[in-house]
Amino acid sequence: MDGLVLCEPTELYNILNQVTKLSRLTEPNYLCLLDVRTKREYDESHVITARRVKQEGKEYLTPESVDLECVKYCVVYDSNTSSLEIILEDNDDENSDNHNQGLVLGPAIECGRVLTHLTRRPVYILRGGYELFSAMYHFFRTQKIIWMPQELDAFQPYPVEIMPGRIYLGNFSQACDPKIQKDLKIKAHVNVSTEIGPFFVGDSDKLLHIQVEDSLEANISPFLRHLCHFIDIHLELDSVILVFSKLGISRSCAAIIAYLMHRHGQTLKRSWNYVKKCKGNMCPNRAFVNQLQLWEKIVLGDFVTDISDLLY
CATH class of the missing domain: 3.90.190.10 (Protein tyrosine phosphatase superfamily)
Incomplete structure (x- = not known):
């Protein structure tokens, strides 16, 4: 799918743990990590530094504080999207005996397609979503929503x-x-x-x-x-x-x-x-x-x- 790239959990783990003198998470244009799950799921726990993407109707609202044109990595995840393939789903038509096939996209892919128009780099979709990543790296789960600059300065990357x-x-x-x-x-x-x-x-x-x-x-x-x-x-x-x-x-x-x-x-x-x-x-x-x-x-x-x- 044009502009979208599947990101393995290991890739996101390594992105989160890059360092120069300090963690690269201190750099405002390094990583934009977006969570498109429900507010309840996000509040329960999410990946460190992830921001929740809000919706108005079916429209995804990108965080106003992020200039996606300048961001090196834009990574989007939902609960469990595992591929970039479009799923065909049978929809029953109540007024006829026919079955119509509709296109179904995971929330991460839907949001990612919107973001591809706002950035010059690929948008990464996390394979397996939050469920797989949090199972592999449970120590990167958090309920913390706002990260102050001094907290990012103090963040200790893992190997x-x-x-x-x-x-x-x-x-x-x-x-x-x-x-x-x-x-x-x-x-x-x-x-x-x-x-x-x-x-x-x-x-x-x-x-x-x-x-x-x-x-x-x-x-x-x-x-x-x-x-x-x-x-x-x-x-x-x-x-x-x-x-x-x-x-x-x-x-x-x-x-x-x-x-x-x-x-x-x-x-x-x-x-x-x-x-x-x-x-x-x-x-x-x-x-x-x-x-x-x-x-x-x-x-x-x-x-x-x-x-x-x-x-x-």
């Missing part, structure tokens, strides 16, 4: 999701946060930094510590086979894994990229672009990029990616 419900990518402070560990059901850690913390004390099987500096002299290559083996083993054990470094933008990102190349037998460029989409401020240093190129040759048998083409 981004690389493999839904299986692998997360974050920073040292997130790895030390017991609430995050509990909410995401983290069972194993890969610490790609020189920092140490109270992770699984006495249970070394659940912690892999790769002690490398984030410098142009650092060498992560000797650890990559062990890294991939550790993650493979824990995926087989159905453990949820958090890969992290001090800031979560260089060493841990390089480690995740290397693992995706190994797991899927894919190029550095493809793995790079995927992680970049999940974590917008990803920025492995140039030494790690060169080492990932060598890793690509080990995984694929040849150099495929021109690293000068990788977008920082």
Whole structure:
């Protein structure tokens, strides 16, 4: 459907957890998250920062405070819309024996079609709506309607999701946060930094510590086979894994990229672009990029990616 794009729950989760110096939710033109369910449903609980879309008759009223032309992400959700397909529904005609077929659109799609005329970017429709998202990320439910700027400044993003419900990518402070560990059901850690913390004390099987500096002299290559083996083993054990470094933008990102190349037998460029989409401020240093190129040759048998083409 023109102008509408289906948004997976993981995509919205990662959009909500992007960060620069502060959470990107502090930026007024970053995300417009719209809830088109009933007022009763919205008041009962909704996704954090979501605004309810009001209606006059059958007309959807967009929030006056939002300039959709400037918004990077406009995401709309209802209760459970699962696709962008138009549903054909049989309508009985009381005055005849004929059945007429009518077009039925979910509320999110109806609202989204209106919004496509107000923005130059695609409008995202959340697959599965609130029901699926809240089931996957119950800790992002809220009854809070108004978010003050200082509250958004204080918002602590969660690690981004690389493999839904299986692998997360974050920073040292997130790895030390017991609430995050509990909410995401983290069972194993890969610490790609020189920092140490109270992770699984006495249970070394659940912690892999790769002690490398984030410098142009650092060498992560000797650890990559062990890294991939550790993650493979824990995926087989159905453990949820958090890969992290001090800031979560260089060493841990390089480690995740290397693992995706190994797991899927894919190029550095493809793995790079995927992680970049999940974590917008990803920025492995140039030494790690060169080492990932060598890793690509080990995984694929040849150099495929021109690293000068990788977008920082």
